[in-house]
Amino acid sequence: MKRSILTSLAILLAVPMAQAMPMEMPMQGVLRDNAGAPVASDTFEMTFAIYETAEAQDAIWTESRDVTVQGGQFRLNLGTVTPIDPLLFAASGALWLGVTVESEPELPRRPLGTTPY
Numbered sequence: 001m002k003r004s005i006l007t008s009l010a011i012l013l014a015v016p017m018a019q020a021m022p023m024e025m026p027m028q029g030v031l032r033d034n035a036g037a038p039v040a041s042d043t044f045e046m047t048f049a050i051y052e053t054a055e056a057q058d059a060i061w062t063e064s065r066d067v068t069v070q071g072g073q074f075r076l077n078l079g080t081v082t083p084i085d086p087l088l089f090a091a092s093g094a095l096w097l098g099v100t101v102e103s104e105p106e107l108p109r110r111p112l113g114t115t116p117y
Contacts, residue, residue, distance in 0.1 A: 023086055024079040030072045038072020047100040048078055054096050054109050
């Protein structure tokens with residue numbers, strides 16, 4: 001009897017924990033100028049977009065942010081402004097990330113990898 005109660009309790013606790021998993025994606029990078037040197041410390045408007053393929057025309061998710069860059073480096077969590085739907089990852093194969101800084105053309109897209117929660 002105790003074993004079935006504990007199993008039921010564990011299942012009930014697992015459901016809220018799975019629903020509470022944050023759908024934010026940590027992002028860090030280095031922003032460089034055209035000469036390859038890290039940019040000065042400043043704030044830049046950056047747009048992050050996820051695509052289903054490296055050549056896709058339309059993004060399946062986007063988020064624009066004012067990003068603080070210090071010594072060329074930046075760090076943020078994507079999904080805090082525009083939530084990331086978990087089904088986006090379940091329904092797609094490989095995904096690609098595109099980044100646009102200010103009004104410049106989008107930087108070359110990078111494949112997204114996986115990171116354990």
